[in-house]
Amino acid sequence: MDVDIPEPGPKDVLIKVKAAAICGTDIHIMEWTPFAQARLKPPVIFGHECSGEVVKMGSQVASLAVGDLVAVETHIPDEACFMCRTGLQHICQNMAIIGVHTDGVFAEYAKIPAVCCWKLPKDTNPDLGAILEPWGVAVNGILKGEINNRSVAVFGCGPIGLMGLGSINAWGASQIFAVEPSETRLKMVPRFAPDAVLLNPAKEDAVKAIMDATGGLGVDVSIDISGNPKGIQGALAVVRRAGRVSLVGLPSEPVTLDLTANIIYKEARVFGSTGRMMWGTWYEMQNLMESGKFDPMPVITDRMPLADFAKGIEMAAGGKAGKIILYP
Ligand SMILES: [Zn+2]
Ligand SMILES: [Zn+2]
Structure with missing residues (x-):
């Protein structure tokens, strides 16, 4: 459906979504399971794993610039609670999740808090940017x-x-x-x-x-x-x-x-283990990629336009596909 392009708040950026990946959470939302019913208050745009280009900046954002390519950390910390103030933003007591508690990334544009943006080198394949978040789930668990x-x-x-x-x-x-x-x-x-x-x-x-x-x-x-x-x-x-x-x-x-x-x-x-360390896990992934010892891209088995999201989610729910990428 057509919706207005979101307006970034002072600490947000607006991104043009380049690639979005389907996650198990999206299957829960699509099937409207008790997990989804307990968390989402429709109408909400779902989808949270993505990369995008910064096209508009909030007035207080100093860490990014228009034209930057970013991957999105799904967990929005409040930056104020005990956990956030002791280096554990990823398990913030008041955490909100993009595409669950806020409008997400199965859209052409998305409003993302700057604190959730991981800047990528400009020549990064946007598909790779979209799978860093789920890869980080594994890395955080492994590196205990x-x-x-x-x-x-x-x-x-x-x-x-x-x-x-x-x-x-x-x-x-x-x-x-x-x-x-x-x-x-x-x-x-x-x-x-x-x-x-x-x-x-x-x-x-x-x-x-x-x-x-x-x-x-x-x-x-x-x-x-x-x-x-x-x-x-x-x-x-x-x-x-x-x-x-x-x-x-x-x-x-x-x-x-x-x-x-x-x-x-x-x-x-x-x-x-839940989510990813902000940003320790992301640096670990970056180091591993730069070492040339591992490339996660073969996990992507299917690519399709965002308009086909229902088909993509059905394929993901079937348990046979790897990661499925959607392009708005
Ligand atoms: Zn996910
Ligand atoms: Zn917090």
């Missing part, structure tokens, strides 16, 4: 500790898991296990982590396979990106004693866990 020369198990190989696997591989993990029930997605793993052991939990006991392959020790690091209760339970089951677990995927309901066996007796360290 050492990854170099560690054995790592990843549960869930959707787009975020795939980009995570590529990063883990580039950072020099010693052994990688990829657990994913969709054969289509499992087949994409070698493009990101060529030496990963591929495990399909629909066909085999992935936990047993990982324990056997590590001589009964378990892995140094395990990460759940699936949000599936079995994935979370698996991630906790395969981590070695005093190992590290990152929980990134969001289960839709409470999950039953054996804390005694999996965490307490193991002295396991369990990290929740």
Whole structure:
């Protein structure tokens, strides 16, 4: 539908959206699940993963200029609460989310707070700019500790898991296990982590396979990106004693866990992980790209005009596509 071009406030910029990516959150919104009903107050333009060109500046914005290409950090911090003032803006107590609480980026133009803009080199492919946000979700979960020369198990190989696997591989993990029930997605793993052991939990006991392959020790690091209760339970089951677990995927309901066996007796360290550090995670991604050791672009499997968003979201919901890019 036609709407007015938004007017940036003093601390905002107006961007012309160059590329937007479809996220699992957008599927929730499109299907109007309880998750979406609890968060959105329509009418709202949704979509949040994007890159765009700054075309208009708020009066107080000094950090950007018209013509800059930016990627968008989805989480809007209030810059005032305890978390923000102690370096943890990404878990701001009063956080708003672009495309959920504010109008988003499935549009030709979007109003973005300058605090949420990550400036990109001018020659950056806008598609790449649009997938930094979801890639950052993986990176924030992975970098809760050492990854170099560690054995790592990843549960869930959707787009975020795939980009995570590529990063883990580039950072020099010693052994990688990829657990994913969709054969289509499992087949994409070698493009990101060529030496990963591929495990399909629909066909085999992935936990047993990982324990056997590590001589009964378990892995140094395990990460759940699936949000599936079995994935979370698996991630906790395969981590070695005093190992590290990152929980990134969001289960839709409470999950039953054996804390005694999996965490307490193991002295396991369990990290929740959400969003991306502002801007530590973004610098980590930039460093990894500049190293030339990992390129996340192969996660993009489909590209289409924004007008086809409903088709794109249906494809994403089908669980077979990688990242889908929309062009306004
Ligand atoms: Zn997202
Ligand atoms: Zn805050």
